[in-house]
Amino acid sequence: MTTTVRAYAAASATEPLKPTQIERRDVGPRDVRIDIAYAGICHSDIHTIRGEWGEQVYPLTVGHEIVGTVAEVGSEVTRYAVGDRVGVGCMVNSCRECENCLAGFEQYCLEGNIQTYAAVDRDGSITQGGYAQGIVVDEHFVLRVPESIPYDKAAPLLCAGITTYSPLRHWNVGPGSKVAIVGLGGLGHMGVKIAHALGAEVTVLSQSLRKKDDGLALGANHYYATSDRETFASLRNTFDVILNTVSAPLDLKQYLSLLKLDGTMVNVGAPPEPLPIQVFTLFANRRSFAGSSIGGIRETQEMLDFCAEHGIAPETELIEASAINEAYERVLASDVRYRFVIDAATI
Numbered sequence: 001m002t003t004t005v006r007a008y009a010a011a012s013a014t015e016p017l018k019p020t021q022i023e024r025r026d027v028g029p030r031d032v033r034i035d036i037a038y039a040g041i042c043h044s045d046i047h048t049i050r051g052e053w054g055e056q057v058y059p060l061t062v063g064h065e066i067v068g069t070v071a072e073v074g075s076e077v078t079r080y081a082v083g084d085r086v087g088v089g090c091m092v093n094s095c096r097e098c099e100n101c102l103a104g105f106e107q108y109c110l111e112g113n114i115q116t117y118a119a120v121d122r123d124g125s126i127t128q129g130g131y132a133q134g135i136v137v138d139e140h141f142v143l144r145v146p147e148s149i150p151y152d153k154a155a156p157l158l159c160a161g162i163t164t165y166s167p168l169r170h171w172n173v174g175p176g177s178k179v180a181i182v183g184l185g186g187l188g189h190m191g192v193k194i195a196h197a198l199g200a201e202v203t204v205l206s207q208s209l210r211k212k213d214d215g216l217a218l219g220a221n222h223y224y225a226t227s228d229r230e231t232f233a234s235l236r237n238t239f240d241v242i243l244n245t246v247s248a249p250l251d252l253k254q255y256l257s258l259l260k261l262d263g264t265m266v267n268v269g270a271p272p273e274p275l276p277i278q279v280f281t282l283f284a285n286r287r288s289f290a291g292s293s294i295g296g297i298r299e300t301q302e303m304l305d306f307c308a309e310h311g312i313a314p315e316t317e318l319i320e321a322s323a324i325n326e327a328y329e330r331v332l333a334s335d336v337r338y339r340f341v342i343d344a345a346t347i
C-alpha cells in the first residue's frame, strides 16, 4: 500500500520537469510522514536530473532541502509528534551499524548512505526527492527546525547550510582564521554567513565583482574577482582554508597557491570532470586538498541550532513550482540570489 502525492519530475535527462504524481510508502513503525511546505533547489538537483553524474532512472523527482510539518508518525517513533516543524536533507537512510554511522557520520556510511533521491532504497525502489507535497522518512533522518528560523528560509540549510558548516567546523575555522569562499551561489553564500559567524576573516573569490555589495553585506571582509589575474598574485600564501563551492572545474593550481603553510583547500563543489593536481603545488607550504560531503545527522541538527542562535538564514527567492525550469537556467547562469525555494503548495 502506498499514498500518492503531487510532485514535479523529469521524464528524461533532456526534458523539463513537469507536474506528476508519485508514490510514498505507508508509514512504518519508525517512519514520519511529512507534509512538505518548501523545497530548495540545489545545483546537485540539476547535475543529477540532467544525468551529469551518471545515468538515472526516470521519471525522477529531485530536491533534498525539505521542510514541512509532521502529519503522521509510526508506532515506535519517539522523537517527533504530529505538527512538529521538521526538515529532511540529502540522506534518508544508512546502515546505522558501521564504524562511520556509529560515529555519527552517516554521510560516510561504509555501505553507502541512501540519498533522498535517485538512490536505490532498501525495498529496491528509486528514492524520489522533495519537489513534492509529501515524503515518508525514518525518524533518524528527520531534523528539528527551530521556531526562530522562518519556514521557507530553513529549507536551504538542509544541504547548502550543512555542506558548508561541516567543513568549516572540521577544519577549525574561527577567530584568527583567514577563509576564502570560492563561488557566491547557494553554498557559497551560506559559507560566507557561517564562516563570519564563526569569527573568521572571510574573502569571497567570485568570477566577477557583480555581487560584491551582496557578499560584503553577507559578512565577507574582502571580495575579489577571479577573472582579474592580479587577484591570484596579490593573495598568494594567504588563506588557512579555501572552501570551493564551484559547480564547474577550476584551475586548482591557481587556487592552491593562495594557501599559506598547512592550509587546506576543501572541495565541496562537484563538477563531473576530474580535477588535475600538480603535486608540487601541494609540496609548497605543505598544502592539503580535501573533499567534504554534507554532514551527519547530529551535526546537521547542531548546524540548525547554530543558525537559530546566530540569526542566520539563507537569502532566498520563493518561486511557484511552474518556475522550476526557469530557475534552473538562472542557477546555471550564476544568476541565483542566492537560493531558489519552491512553495510546495503550488506543486
Ligand code: NAP
Residues within 6 Å of the ligand: 041, 042, 043, 044, 045, 047, 159, 160, 163, 182, 183, 184, 185, 186, 187, 188, 205, 206, 207, 208, 211, 245, 246, 247, 248, 249, 267, 268, 269, 270, 271, 292, 293, 294, 331, 332, 334, 335, 336, 338
Ligand atoms: P550554485 O548556486 O550554482 O553556485 C555555484 C557558484 O559557483 C555560482 O554561483 C558561481 O559563483 C560559481 N560558478 C559557477 N560556474 C562557474 C564557472 N564555470 N567558473 C567559476 N565559477 C563558477 O550551486 P550550489 O547549489 O551552491 O552547488 C555548488 C556545487 O556544490 C555543485 O556542484 C553541487 O553539486 C555541489 N554540492 C556538493 C555537496 C557536497 O556534499 N559536497 C552538497 C551540495 C552541493 P560566482 O558567480 O560567485 O562566481
Ligand code: ZN
Residues within 6 Å of the ligand: 042, 043, 044, 045, 064, 090, 159, 160
Ligand atoms: Zn544539495
Ligand code: ZN
Residues within 6 Å of the ligand: 094, 095, 096, 097, 098, 099, 100, 101, 102, 108, 109, 110, 111, 112
Ligand atoms: Zn553505515
